[in-house]
Amino acid sequence: MSANSAEQAALVDVVLVKGGRTKIRYPAVLLGDDGVRVCVRAPWAGEGVRDFGFVRFEPGDVFTEHYWRDRWYAVKEIRTSDGALKGWYCDIARPATLSGTDLVVEDLDLDLWRSADGTDVRRLDEDEFAESGLAEKDPRAAAAAVAALDELESLARAGGFEALLA
Template sequence: MRLAPGREVMVRLVKYGREKLAYAATVVDDDGTHLAVRAEFAGDGPKDLGYVWFEPGDVFTEHYWRDRWYSVKEVVGADGVRKGWYCDICRPAVVDGDSAVASGLASVVAEDLDLDLWRSADGTKILRLDEDEYADSGLAERDPAAAAQAELALDTLEKLAQQGFDELLAF
């Protein structure tokens, strides 16, 4: 099912079977496999990640795939300047266009698998993140097939980040 541009959706980020974050977003495009939504930063206040600040007013254009083990989020500051791309290694997105959640909105669910990647706007920083958290998660023991997909997805994203994400994110 494709979601129409302009439609509001609820993005639900899940980790270890629990919802860790949910926020409203607006569909930018959806070709049935690749879905892009746009949302403002969902945090309560500024968040210093050490390599970038996420702040109120930042706009995230988030790309999800129904058949890939990652998502890519372009981050643009309130001043219109691109900060970079935050990438989550996650199971393929599940899109429910007829969601019966209390909000009445369709939902986009991404299950976080702990690994992340950051690419700065100028491409000078490409950082593999949370590999220790991933190792501690026990995914490799619990679900070896998912762990193999997660590790392959991180390697793939790192290669794509070196070239830039323009081609990957195009519809």
């Protein structure tokens, strides 16, 4: 997906919803929208440093985020302020919707991390997903979420997300 020129750059608000509430909202530059996939770029929107033990997100980090209207995940490429690739953080989420300038994504708790060199691929927050009760409340969504996590893990272990993001 090619980036728009600076004159054409549009801003959107990424709205991450979890449990029916807005968890975080942040501005992002819309890089492209082909009708199926929406690509945005934004600086780290969290407060301060978030140290997961296997990666640190910190002020200055840049996230290039890919959301799909027909897939149950988002793939986020994370780079340092000087451009060094940290890796990819993937959120399992309902398909995204773009309404006006709001890109709305409902987080389903499951996540996947793939380090820049591909040696560290890990599934995250499976305990939170189980505790969410989604399997009982919405079995179809829960099955789609687990299938999405399996698909992303397979891609991550097979070499990465380049084909997916081309």
